[in-house]
Amino acid sequence: MKLDPAQRHILTLLQKDSTLSTQALADKVGMSPTPCWRRVREMEEAGVIRGYVALVDRHKVGLGTCVWVRVKLKQHSADVLDRFERVVKACEQVVECYELLGETDCLLKLYLPNLEALSVFMHEFLLKIPEIDVTHSAVALREIKNETALPL
Template identity: 80%
Template sequence: MKLDPAQRQILSLLQKDSTLSTQQMADKVGLSPSPCWRRVKELEESGLIKGYVALLDRQKLGLTTCVWVRVKLKKHSAEVLDRFEAVVKGCDEVVECYELLGETDCLLKLYLPNLEAFSAFMHNFLLKIPEVDVTHSSVALREIKNETALPI
C-alpha cells in the first residue's frame, strides 16, 4: 500500500499515542476531522492498522527479567515445527518467537519475574517439549532500547 504524507503522519502519531482524538490528530496532520477520520478508517480496513493496545510497564508488573532462548529442534520437518509452534503460542511467558535460518531454529523472548521463574520455565515447559534438542539462553543485563513504533 502506497502511503501519502498525511497517512504516514497519522500512523506515526497513532504509534506514539493511539488515544488521540480525531480532532487532535487532524490538528497535528493539518486536515479537518472528517478526512482524518476517513484516512484512519481506510488504514484500519486495509489491515495496515491491526489493532490498538495498551503498552504496560513490565517492571511495575514484576517482570524484571528478560531472557532470550535459542532453540535447536531435533528434526527439520513441517510437522515438528508446527507442533513446536502450537505449544509455544500457548505459553504466556513467551512474548516473541521467531523461526531463524542458521544454527538456531527458533528464538524466544521471555519476560519473567526472576531467574528462578526462568529455571521453572526451562524445566517444566521448554525442556519437556519433545521436539526440542538444544537450547542456549542469554539474560539481558539491562534494556537499552525497546520500541514498538515501526519506522515509517
Template identity: 90%
Template sequence: MKLDQTQRHILTLLQKDSTLSTQALADKVGMSVSPCWRRVKEMEDAGVIRGYVALLDRTKVGLGTCVWVRVKLKQHSVEVLDRFEQVVKGCDQVVECYELLGETDCLLKLYLPGLEALSAFMHDFLLKIPEIDVTHSSVALREIKNETALPL
C-alpha cells in the same frame, strides 16, 4: 498498501499516542475530521493498523527479567515446526518467537519475574517439548533500547 506522507504522519502520531481523538489527530495532521477518520479507517481495514494497546512498564508489573532462548529442533519438517509453534503460541511467558535461518531454528523472547521463573519455565515447559533438541539462554543485564514504534 502504499502509504502517502499524510498516512505516515497519522501512523507516527498514533504510534506515540493511540488515545488521540480523531479531532486532535486531524488538527495535528492539518486536515478536517472526516477525511482524517476515513484515512485511519482505511488503514485499519487494510490491516496496516492491527489494533490499539496500552504499553506497560514490565518492571512495574513484576517482569524485570528479559531472557532470549535459542532453540534447535530435533528435525526439520513442517510437522515438527507446526507442533512446536502451537505449543509456543499457547505460552504466556513467550512474548515473541521467530523462526530463523542458521544454527538456531527459533528464537524466543521471555519476560519473567526472575531467574527462578526461568528455571521453572525451562523445566516445566520448554524442556518437555519433545521436538526440542538443544536450547541456549541469554539473560539481558539491562535494557538499552526498546521501541514499539516502527520507523516510518
C-alpha cells in the same frame, strides 16, 4: 497498501499516542477531522493498523527479567515446526518467537519475574517439548532500547 505522506504522519502520531481524538490527530496532521478519520479507517480495514493496546511497564508488574532463548529443533519438517509453534503460541511467558535461518531454528523472548521463574519455565515447559534438541539462554542485564513504534 501504499501509504501516502499523510497516512505515514497519522501512523507516526498514533504509534506515539493512540488515544489521540480524531480532532487532535487531524489538527496535528493539518487536515479536517472527516478525511483524517477516513484515512485511519482505511488503514484499519487494510490491516495496516492491527489494533490498539496499552503499553504496560513490565517492571511495575513484576516482570523484571528479560530472557532470550535460542532453540534448535531435532528435525526440520513442517510437522515438527507446526507442533512446536502451537505449544509456544499457547505459552504466555513467550512474548515473541521468530523462526530463523542458520544454526538456531527459533528465537524466543520471555519476560519473567526472576531467574527462579526461568528455571521453572525451562524445566516445566521448554525442556518438555519433544521437538527441541538444544537450547541456549541469554539473560538481559539491562534494557538499552525497546521501542514499539516502527520507523516510517
